[in-house]
Amino acid sequence: MGVTRAAILSSLLGLLLSTMALAQDPPLPAGLVAPVSSTAEEPQLPAGLSSEPTLPSGLGTVSSISSRSPARDDAAATFLDSLPFDLTGFIESRLGTRLDDDTTQKDTSIGEVRLQLQIESDWDWARLGITADLLYDRVPEEHNLKFDSGGGWLDLRQAALLLRPADNADLEVGRQILTWGTGDLIFINDLFPKDWNAFFIGRQDEYLKAPSDAVKLALFNNVANLDIIYTPRFNSDRFIDGRRLSFFSPIQGRIVGRDFPVDVDSRNRWLREDELALRAYRNLGSWEAALYAYGGYWKSPGGQDPVTGLATFPNLYAFGASLRGPVASGIATVETGYYDSRDDSSGDNPFINNSEFRFLASYEQELLPQLTLGVQYYLEWLQDYDNYRRSLPPGFAARDEKRHVFTTRLTRLAMNQNLTLSLFNYYGPSDEDGYLRVNANYKLSDQWQIEGGSNLFYGDRRYTFFGQFEDNNNLYVGIRFGF
Amino acid sequence: MKKLLLVIAGLVSLQTAAAIEVDEVVAKANHAAYYQGKDGKARVQMTIVDAQGRERSRNFTILRLDVQDEVDGAQKMYVYFNRPADVNKTAFMVWKKLEGDDDRWLYLPALDLVKRIASSDERTSFVGSHFFYEDVSGRVPTEDRHVLVEETDNYYVVESTPLNADQVEFATYKNWIHKQTFLPVRTEFYNDNGQAYRTYEALKVEDIGGYQTVTESRMSDSRIGGHTTMGYSDVQYDMDLAEDLFTERYLRNPPRRYLR
Numbered sequence: 225m226g227v228t229r230a231a232i233l234s235s236l237l238g239l240l241l242s243t244m245a246l247a248q249d250p251p252l253p254a255g256l257v258a259p260v261s262s263t264a265e266e267p268q269l270p271a272g273l274s275s276e277p278t279l280p281s282g283l284g285t286v287s288s289i290s291s292r293s294p295a296r297d298d299a300a301a302t303f304l305d306s307l308p309f310d311l312t313g314f315i316e317s318r319l320g321t322r323l324d325d326d327t328t329q330k331d332t333s334i335g336e337v338r339l340q341l342q343i344e345s346d347w348d349w350a351r352l353g354i355t356a357d358l359l360y361d362r363v364p365e366e367h368n369l370k371f372d373s374g375g376g377w378l379d380l381r382q383a384a385l386l387l388r389p390a391d392n393a394d395l396e397v398g399r400q401i402l403t404w405g406t407g408d409l410i411f412i413n414d415l416f417p418k419d420w421n422a423f424f425i426g427r428q429d430e431y432l433k434a435p436s437d438a439v440k441l442a443l444f445n446n447v448a449n450l451d452i453i454y455t456p457r458f459n460s461d462r463f464i465d466g467r468r469l470s471f472f473s474p475i476q477g478r479i480v481g482r483d484f485p486v487d488v489d490s491r492n493r494w495l496r497e498d499e500l501a502l503r504a505y506r507n508l509g510s511w512e513a514a515l516y517a518y519g520g521y522w523k524s525p526g527g528q529d530p531v532t533g534l535a536t537f538p539n540l541y542a543f544g545a546s547l548r549g550p551v552a553s554g555i556a557t558v559e560t561g562y563y564d565s566r567d568d569s570s571g572d573n574p575f576i577n578n579s580e581f582r583f584l585a586s587y588e589q590e591l592l593p594q595l596t597l598g599v600q601y602y603l604e605w606l607q608d609y610d611n612y613r614r615s616l617p618p619g620f621a622a623r624d625e626k627r628h629v630f631t632t633r634l635t636r637l638a639m640n641q642n643l644t645l646s647l648f649n650y651y652g653p654s655d656e657d658g659y660l661r662v663n664a665n666y667k668l669s670d671q672w673q674i675e676g677g678s679n680l681f682y683g684d685r686r687y688t689f690f691g692q693f694e695d696n697n698n699l700y701v702g703i704r705f706g707f
Numbered sequence: 708m709k710k711l712l713l714v715i716a717g718l719v720s721l722q723t724a725a726a727i728e729v730d731e732v733v734a735k736a737n738h739a740a741y742y743q744g745k746d747g748k749a750r751v752q753m754t755i756v757d758a759q760g761r762e763r764s765r766n767f768t769i770l771r772l773d774v775q776d777e778v779d780g781a782q783k784m785y786v787y788f789n790r791p792a793d794v795n796k797t798a799f800m801v802w803k804k805l806e807g808d809d810d811r812w813l814y815l816p817a818l819d820l821v822k823r824i825a826s827s828d829e830r831t832s833f834v835g836s837h838f839f840y841e842d843v844s845g846r847v848p849t850e851d852r853h854v855l856v857e858e859t860d861n862y863y864v865v866e867s868t869p870l871n872a873d874q875v876e877f878a879t880y881k882n883w884i885h886k887q888t889f890l891p892v893r894t895e896f897y898n899d900n901g902q903a904y905r906t907y908e909a910l911k912v913e914d915i916g917g918y919q920t921v922t923e924s925r926m927s928d929s930r931i932g933g934h935t936t937m938g939y940s941d942v943q944y945d946m947d948l949a950e951d952l953f954t955e956r957y958l959r960n961p962p963r964r965y966l967r
Contacts, residue, residue, distance in 0.1 A: 276859060277883045277893030280921070282912030283861075312795050342795075346963050386960060394960055403819040430817035444956055505955075510802075510810050512823070550808060554825045593831040640757060640931070641835035670763050670791035706792025 300707065309345040313707060316340075320426050320700030323680075326470055328481025333698035334425045336361035342382075355382035363468065365482070373462055374419070374434065381435050394442040399435045402453060404503055404514070406546045406557035408633060409648060410602050412582045413516035413544040413561050415501060415523055419462035424469055424679050424693065426700035434462050438499075448506040455499040455520070458491040460537060463524035464693075472692035474620050475528070479686060479695060488525055489534040497521070511549030516561070518542040526565065526577035538576045539566035554589030571608025574615040579607040588633075594641070598633035621687040628654045642667040650690060657683025657691035676701040729855040732863045733848045734779070735889040736882065741845040742779045743918040744944030746772045748965060751937055755836045758932025765834050766790035768966050772948050780805050783953035784844065787966050794834075798958050803844050814958040821958055830876055837926040837935035842907065851880075861886060877905070888912070888919040904929045915942045 304311055320334035336359060343354040357379040369376035384398035405414040409432070422431035438455040463486075464471045470481035491497035499520030506513060518541065525535035544561030561582045568576035582605070588598035606612060609625040616622055629652045636645040644665045651658040663677035678699045683691025753765040766789040774781040786799040802810040808826035815822060829841040850870060857864035862883040869875050878901070883893040894907040911923035920942055927934035952962050 276862065276864075277908060279861060279885070280892055280909040280911050280923070282914075282919075282922070283885055283888065283890070283892065283909075312792055314792060346967075351960075351963065394956065396960075401817070401819045403821075430815075433818050442956065442959075444951070449956070507954075548823055550810070550826070553808060555823045557823075588825045590825050590827045593828045596825065596827075640755070641832060642763075667763075667793070669761075673793065704793075706795075 304707070309343050312342045313340040314338075314704050316702060316704040318427065318700060318702040320698050322695075323678075323697040323699060324695050326481060326695040328466075328470055328479075328483045329468075329695075330363055332363055333696070334361070334427070334700055335363055340381075349387070351386045353382050353384055353386070354380075356380050365467070372437075372459070392444045394440075394444075396440040396442075399437050400440065401430075401433045402436050402438065402440065402501075403433060404451070404516070406548045406559045406586070407584050407602075408586065408588075408598055408600060408631070410584055410600060410629075410631065412559050412584055413503075413514075413518070413542065413546065415499075415518045415520065415540075415542060417459045417461050417523060420464050420524070421462055421468045424464070424696060424698075426677055426679055426698060426702075428702075434459070448504045451501075451503040451505075453499075453501040455501075457494045458497045458499055458521055458537065460488075460490070460521075461523040469693065469696045472687045474687070475533075477619065479692065481695075486525065486535050487533075489529055489532065489536045491521060491537050509549075511547060514546045516542070516544040516546070522565070522577060527567070527573075528575050530575050536576075538568065540564065541566055544582075551587065552589070554587055557584070557586045559584045571611035572615045574612075574617055574620075578609075578612050581605040581607060594637040596633075596635045598631075598635075600629075600631040602629040602631070603627070604629075621685075624654045626654060627652060627689065639666075652683075652689060655683065655688035655691065656685070657681070657688040659690045659693070671705050671707065672703070673706070674701070674703050729853045729863075729865060730848075732855065732865060732884055732889070733853045733867075733882075736865075736884045736891050737845065737848050738779050739889040739919070740891055740921075741782075742773060743920065744916075745775070746770070746944070746946055746948040748941070748943045748946060748948075749939040750941045751939055753834070753836055753838075753935060753937050755935045756933045760933075763835070764790060765794075765836065770948060770952060770962075770965055772950060772953060774950075777805075782844075783950070785953055785957065785962075787961050796961070798961055800953060800958055801844065802953070805847050805849075809844070812955070812958060819959070821955055837905075837928045837931070837933065838937070842926065856881070862892065890919060890921060910936070913942075916944050918944050 316338045318334050318336050318338070320332065322329065322331050322333050339358045341356050341358070343352075345352045359377055359379055364375065367376055369378055371378075371380065374380075380399055382400055384396050384400040387395045387397070389395050402416040403414055405411055407414070411418070416436050417434040418432055419434040420432075436453075436455055436459045437457065438453050438459075441452045443450045443452070465486040466481045467485045470479050472478070473480040473484060476484060500518070501520070502517040504515045520540060521537040522540045523537075525537060526540070527536040527538040528534070529536050541564040542561050543564070544559065546557065546559035548555065548557040550556070563580040563582065565577050565579045567573070568578060571578040583603040584600060586598065586600040588596065591597050604627040606623060606625050613622060629650055631651070632647070632649045634647045637643070638645070646663050648661040649658060658681070660680040660682070661677065662680075663675060665673060665675040667673045676699070678697070680697050681690050681693040683694060685691050686694075748768065748770050750768050751766070753767070755763045755765070757763075768787045768789070770785040772783045774783065782803045784801045784803065788794040788797045788799070796816040798814040800812045800814075811824040811826065813822045813824050814820070827840070830839045832838070833840050833843050851867035852870060853865050853867045855863055856866045863886060865882045865884060866879055867882065868879050869877070872878070877896040878899045880894055880896045882891050884890070885892050890909060890912060891907070892909045895903040896905040897903050905928045906926070908925045909921040909923075910925055911921070913920055913922045920939070922939045922942065923936065925934055925936045946965070948965070951957070952965070
């Protein structure tokens with residue numbers, strides 16, 4: 225502090241002297257040595273030239289008076305630093321309301337208080353990471369703890385041990401968030417669990433990813449890196465089941481909510497109903513290429529048991545590839561995948577999803593400083609379409625063979641990057657429907673941030689992908705304190 | 708006649724000598740500011756003070772590796788954020804190239820997402836501070852024409868004019884380069900009216916393993932008001948960082964032993 229003040233004083237003095245037309249060499253900073261000849265008898269600076277800078281502390285004749293004040297600390301910071309592990313997190317409150325009358329749901333779309341605690345412990349041989357969200361959410365009817373689906377007062381998002389069994393291998397065991405692929409809020413080869421409820425009611429984006437209970441082995445080499453992820457017991461999406469958000473039930477032929485929630489024939493037999501996900505990837509210059517494979521089940525219900533009426537998770541294999549790299553001054557990606565619906569390979573079983581071919585292409589670029597535009601084209605191509613139409617029960621609304629979706633993302637940073645305005649729109653020209661996400665987030669300080677946004681679904685028909693959620697339109701606001 | 712020719716030849720060679728010298732000064736300054744040692748590490752405490760005097764801080768660690776087949780050329784950088792809370796554990800990676808756009812990635816831990824970032828205007832704010840990306844990673848010397856406008860006991864004063872004026876917000880900038888260390892001690896950016904609106908100052912220099920290193924610096928910008936200071940601690944050089952630290956593997960699983 226003393227040094228800074230001295231530097232300011234001496235620079236002020238220098239300025240004063242130069243305005244008096246007495247050219248003065250700027251003082252050297254502590255640590256830099258001035259030549260022996262250094263005197264004040266320098267030639268006069270021409271008018272209009274600003275005075276010479278003072279030498280920083282460390283450069284100059286004066287021996288350095290090192291007195292940098294330590295980082296500011298307060299009681300809370302001292303407490304956090306004194307813990308034998310790294311503790312961080314936030315406390316947040318979020319409120320939201322539905323914009324339309326939906327008699328099957330509460331008017332409140334979200335009303336929660338959340339405390340997230342992140343603990344990290346680091347040893348030479350391993351690292352332990354735990355992220356636990358303690359939650360009170362007034363919207364659900366049930367508050368019983370559901371360890372798998374995050375229901376109740378605890379959503380354990382991470383409890384994983386990272387090991388390095390060899391120089392070229394990382395092993396992560398336990399509950400963890402897993403992501404790969406190139407899409408922006410569109411997933412083809414990322415078949416890890418998603419929480420669509422959280423996404424649609426206005427929690428922060430990170431809650432779209434639900435955790436997996438898995439073992440991840442990552443192997444690194446010069447040819448291609450390999451990720452092998454084994455989930456010993458199937459982890460489904462936290463899908464739309466009517467308990468929180470309403471959707472179109474083909475069986476009922478109408479929008480249903482709490483009055484007719486989905487019950488599933490869950491797959492929870494350890495080691496029998498499991499999942500395996502593989503990725504091989506490498507860089508090709510500035511480009512990143514990847515191949516993917518998956519063996520498991522449709523992540524959200526992809527069928528129905530005609531006898532019990534329960535929703536089912538039929539077998540699914542998926543294979544795909546992606547490429548990502550710079551084009552012009554932006555980033556372009558392509559990703560493709562084939563979803564092989566193993567239990568209905570010919571597509572003539574109306575109670576099980578047909579196979580699908582999926583494709584995504586995207587481009588993102590900075591339009592202006594602090595304004596970024598991202599666009600995506602996405603295709604879902606239903607296979608064996610003729611069989612699908614032929615076997616569709618009478619009265620059921622048919623899907624199109626090809627579903628096209630365009631997305632647009634605009635992100636604007638303002639006010640020294642403390643304000644983030646973002647807009648993300650899905651538009652499906654084939655379904656004539658869409659979904660608009662708008663969000664404004666402002667950082668009041670390093671600790672406090674506030675945000676508000678909306679989830680708006682639109683469409684002419686009640687049974688299309690986004691159109692069915694139209695009754696769920698909502699607005700939300702949130703405030704968060706981070707530590 | 709012969710004498711005159713000699714004089715002319717002498718003048719020409721003097722000119723040449725001067726031209727070489729300014730480029731040499733700039734090259735050495737570029738080296739001193741961004742390329743000391745073959746690799747390096749620093750913890751950075753950044754304090755942003757806005758025009759209203761409100762303070763925000765950023766706390767991060769930078770790892771840097773010079774790609775070995777070029778002298779003062781391509782580099783790889785890894786930035787790991789600790790504070791504020793909303794960016795805790797976020798990692799940012801840059802493969803800096805002298806020609807063409809840099810490759811950049813961002814890792815968002817809550818989503819386990821490795822995001823490729825479109826190259827942006829190099830002269831936009833780095834993490835909301837008064838520093839630009841280019842101030843942190845270095846402006847390529849061949850992008851400007853340099854003139855040695857003054858020499859004092861302590862400094863070479865170099866004025867630089869962009870070759871491609873459309874790509875930058877300044878008309879010229881002037882650099883006070885310390886003669887003994889070649890560290891830029893002060894940089895002033897001028898607009899078309901010749902007014903200085905943006906100023907970099909080295910506030911403190913320390914000898915770290917024989918490398919003279921700026922350990923405290925400040926950037927102020929009169930257009931938005933306020934200033935940002937960066938304090939560097941735990942600076943190390945020549946740590947033999949492996950090149951594979953700068954890959955997706957370490958974005959997802961940060962190299963803790965270098966970040967503690």
